[in-house]
Amino acid sequence: DADVTQTPRNRITKTGKRIMLECSQTKGHDRMYWYRQDPGLGLRLIYYSFDVKDINKGEISDGYSVSRQAQAKFSLSLESAIPNQTALYFCATSDPRQGRSTDTQYFGPGTRLTVL
Amino acid sequence: GENVEQHPSTLSVQEGDSAVIKCTYSDSASNYFPWYKQELGKRPQLIIDIRSNVGEKKDQRIAVTLNKTAKHFSLHITETQPEDSAVYFCAASTGYSTLTFGKGTMLLVSP
Numbered sequence: 001d002a003d004v005t006q007t008p009r010n011r012i013t014k015t016g017k018r019i020m021l022e023c024s025q026t027k028g029h030d031r032m033y034w035y036r037q038d039p040g041l042g043l044r045l046i047y048y049s050f051d052v053k054d055i056n057k058g059e060i061s062d063g064y065s066v067s068r069q070a071q072a073k074f075s076l077s078l079e080s081a082i083p084n085q086t087a088l089y090f091c092a093t094s095d096p097r098q099g100r101s102t103d104t105q106y107f108g109p110g111t112r113l114t115v116l
Numbered sequence: 117g118e119n120v121e122q123h124p125s126t127l128s129v130q131e132g133d134s135a136v137i138k139c140t141y142s143d144s145a146s147n148y149f150p151w152y153k154q155e156l157g158k159r160p161q162l163i164i165d166i167r168s169n170v171g172e173k174k175d176q177r178i179a180v181t182l183n184k185t186a187k188h189f190s191l192h193i194t195e196t197q198p199e200d201s202a203v204y205f206c207a208a209s210t211g212y213s214t215l216t217f218g219k220g221t222m223l224l225v226s227p
Contacts, residue, residue: 042219
């Protein structure tokens with residue numbers, strides 16, 4: 001779904017570095033999410049935002065922070081990256097006003113992050 | 117919070133066979149149950165969903181059933197094809213909150 005984009009798509013960094021992952025959407029959705037995917041662990045919610053002024057912690061927020069710069073942009077930061085943050089990161093959006101499927105989430109293409 | 121268990125973790129079938137993936141949830145307030153398909157190297161995409169006011173929903177070769185009393189729901193794929201090979205995730209939510217995902221099932225369909 002080209003309406004949700006993520007940059008970078010791949011990133012290799014070193015322990016202790018600060019890194020930011022960016023998500024942009026042209027769907028006009030209010031709700032945005034950051035997930036982490038690890039083999040065998042499924043999709044785990046890191047942070048979510050229901051509108052520009054709303055930020056909420058998810059299941060695994062420790063070591064991460066987020067910024068909702070605008071309705072269309074939601075960034076995830078790792079202040080001091082560590083190896084166990086190596087994972088595939090997905091941004092997603094949803095819009096409860098859609099009606100047909102209240103919580104249908106539309107995912108970005110993912111960012112593969114490796115922390116050495 | 118909600119907890120979603122998904123089984124099996126891997127499932128291998130022959131082309132043309134049926135495949136069933138099962139999920140259980142813990143929060144009786146959950147009323148929305150989507151299924152996502154993630155092909156290798158791709159993003160998860162919604163394939164079907166069901167709300168708690170219905171017991172079954174079909175869309176061509178896929179169907180989902182819901183048993184609210186037992187708090188479990190299942191994905192059924194009939195006449196499987198190689199292109200059905202993917203990881204499938206179930207999820208649950210109360211409809212106005214976040215989704216809680218299961219750990220996923222890798223389905224392999226052999227020609």
